[in-house]
Amino acid sequence: MILARFDDAAARDSAARRLAEAGVRTCETFGTAPPPDARRSLVPLLMIAFGIATALAAFAMQAYATTYGYRLDIGGRPDLFWPAYIPFAVEAGFLTAILTGVVGFLIAARMPSLYDPVDDGFAFPSVSRDGWFLSVAGKHDAAPVRALLADAALVEDLPE
Amino acid sequence: MLGGGVASVAWLLANGVQVWGNDWPVVWGFEMIAYAWWLGLATGTLFVSAVLALTAAAWRPMISRMAETLAVLSVAAAGVYPILHLGRPWFFYWLIPYPNTLNLWPQFKSPLLWDFMSILTVLVASVSFWLLGLIPDMAALRDRAGPGPVGQFYGILALGFRGSGRQWRHYRAVYAALAGLMIPVVISVQSIGALDFAGGELPGWHTTLLPPLYLFIAGLQGTAAMLVLRGWMGGPPAEWLSRVLLTASFGLAFCYGMEAFSSLTSADVADARVMQFKFSGVFYWAAIVLNCLVPQVLWFAPVKRLAIPVGMAVLVGTWLEHYVTTIASQSRPELLSTWGHYTPSFWDWSLYGGTIGLAATGMLIATQLLPMDRVWGRP
Numbered sequence: 001m002i003l004a005r006f007d008d009a010a011a012r013d014s015a016a017r018r019l020a021e022a023g024v025r026t027c028e029t030f031g032t033a034p035p036p037d038a039r040r041s042l043v044p045l046l047m048i049a050f051g052i053a054t055a056l057a058a059f060a061m062q063a064y065a066t067t068y069g070y071r072l073d074i075g076g077r078p079d080l081f082w083p084a085y086i087p088f089a090v091e092a093g094f095l096t097a098i099l100t101g102v103v104g105f106l107i108a109a110r111m112p113s114l115y116d117p118v119d120d121g122f123a124f125p126s127v128s129r130d131g132w133f134l135s136v137a138g139k140h141d142a143a144p145v146r147a148l149l150a151d152a153a154l155v156e157d158l159p160e
Numbered sequence: 161m162l163g164g165g166v167a168s169v170a171w172l173l174a175n176g177v178q179v180w181g182n183d184w185p186v187v188w189g190f191e192m193i194a195y196a197w198w199l200g201l202a203t204g205t206l207f208v209s210a211v212l213a214l215t216a217a218a219w220r221p222m223i224s225r226m227a228e229t230l231a232v233l234s235v236a237a238a239g240v241y242p243i244l245h246l247g248r249p250w251f252f253y254w255l256i257p258y259p260n261t262l263n264l265w266p267q268f269k270s271p272l273l274w275d276f277m278s279i280l281t282v283l284v285a286s287v288s289f290w291l292l293g294l295i296p297d298m299a300a301l302r303d304r305a306g307p308g309p310v311g312q313f314y315g316i317l318a319l320g321f322r323g324s325g326r327q328w329r330h331y332r333a334v335y336a337a338l339a340g341l342m343i344p345v346v347i348s349v350q351s352i353g354a355l356d357f358a359g360g361e362l363p364g365w366h367t368t369l370l371p372p373l374y375l376f377i378a379g380l381q382g383t384a385a386m387l388v389l390r391g392w393m394g395g396p397p398a399e400w401l402s403r404v405l406l407t408a409s410f411g412l413a414f415c416y417g418m419e420a421f422s423s424l425t426s427a428d429v430a431d432a433r434v435m436q437f438k439f440s441g442v443f444y445w446a447a448i449v450l451n452c453l454v455p456q457v458l459w460f461a462p463v464k465r466l467a468i469p470v471g472m473a474v475l476v477g478t479w480l481e482h483y484v485t486t487i488a489s490q491s492r493p494e495l496l497s498t499w500g501h502y503t504p505s506f507w508d509w510s511l512y513g514g515t516i517g518l519a520a521t522g523m524l525i526a527t528q529l530l531p532m533d534r535v536w537g538r539p
Contacts, residue, residue: 032537034328041333062268070265077269087274087352094345095281102288105334109327113320127323128300130539
């Protein structure tokens with residue numbers, strides 16, 4: 001793995017573009033802020049989907065329970081009293097959406113990962129302060145990759 | 161205080177709900193007052209944090225971290241009561257619709273069951289929002305601490321966050337989605353908390369005014385608590401907090417007016433009697449003064465130094481409002497021969513003090529171990 005440190009985000013992003021144009025697909029950027037051209041995440045869509053599905057399932061569960069599973073005469077209301085099912089179903093939907101978001105984020109971001117090869121980088125702890133890094137993983141010819149990283153402040157070779 | 165609360169819980173479990181001041185006709189006392197107050201504080205602070213996240217205010221980080229921490233602790237304090245006030249709290253899991261050999265189902269048409277689900281949701285929501293917001297700052301502390309036990313402690317909490325493009329892409333999307341989701345969660349949870357009362361038939365409770373009234377109280381509590389905390393931690397009172405507090409105060413004033421107007425002009429004699437009973441008590445007028453009149457000092461710029469006392473006054477006022485709402489209607493039900501009064505017992509006060517101790521202790525521990533301001537990205 002090659003880890004390069006840059007002085008600012010613009011230099012890092014420029015190097016990332018050069019690597020992409022050169023066909024290097026295994027590079028990752030690191031920094032204090034999200035990259036400007038980041039693709040959209042699908043996790044919020046999953047949150048909506050699972051939330052709605054759970055709300056509908058909770059609604060159906062209540063309908064079954066009150067009409068067949070355990071019928072009770074509550075204030076003379078009909079067995080299938082759908083307005084009363086809404087709060088529980090809505091809360092169940094919110095709960096599932098939130099849990100989907102948290103779990104989905106961890107899976108999509110491949111977390112927890114308490115060790116990554118970039119952690120061995122000499123200056124990598126500065127990523128949370130003012131560091132802008134770019135890593136190139138996998139087997140690549142070192143010389144052409146290093147040439148594309150010519151404006152980096154520091155370039156290291158790290159074991160993967 | 162926390163130790164006293166633990167002792168109160170132990171005494172309660174050993175002797176039953178009789179140790180509280182609850183007695184016919186006031187069968188819901190401090191446990192519902194304190195539950196509603198803590199839930200309002202939790203939803204209010206969660207609302208403040210979520211709105212600040214969505215508006216990306218520059219001064220947001222410190223306030224939002226304190227708000228999220230207080231929300232988690234308030235939900236924990238609130239959640240203690242609905243379980244303990246059951247006659248047999250060890251059977252609380254019967255509220256969950258789990259497969260059982262008796263073929264029993266919970267009563268889904270009851271607001272009390274909706275409340276169970278809403279507490280669970282707000283607990284998960286507040287903890288998730290808090291933890292997700294902490295992840296980058298835990299990573300920053302990990303990097304600053306270096307190798308060693310402290311670095312390892314924060315490293316575990318950081319879950320391996322390194323600011324990679326992949327992590328940022330998903331983090332930003334999920335955090336924004338969660339912040340957006342907090343608003344309807346707050347509205348629904350606080351409304352369902354109000355439906356605990358509004359779903360009952362008692363005069364003064366059975367009104368559609370209660371859910372919006374509780375929402376305004378939550379807004380009032382959340383902003384008041386943040387004004388107090390921001391004042392203690394140092395820093396000028398945030399203009400935004402003052403404006404939201406004043407808006408909630410006006411909303412609550414409208415609710416007070418509508419409550420009195422609709423009760424006294426309706427044909428329901430029982431409603432009018434409850435309203436007259438409220439008028440005859442000190443707590444009702446004290447709540448109006450503290451919730452509606454005292455916040456008006458925030459209009460005056462030099463007086464904004466009084467943000468801490470105003471915030472404390474509002475928190476006391478909202479507690480009195482919950483007291484009046486909970487107790488007055490039960491003390492004056494429709495059947496005159498069942499009128500009664502309520503006197504909280506020592507164990508009511510000690511358990512409430514215990515929940516305050518829980519929140520205060522948790523806040524002190526959090527301020528020691530966790531950053532109350534954004535650390536990631538600071539040179």
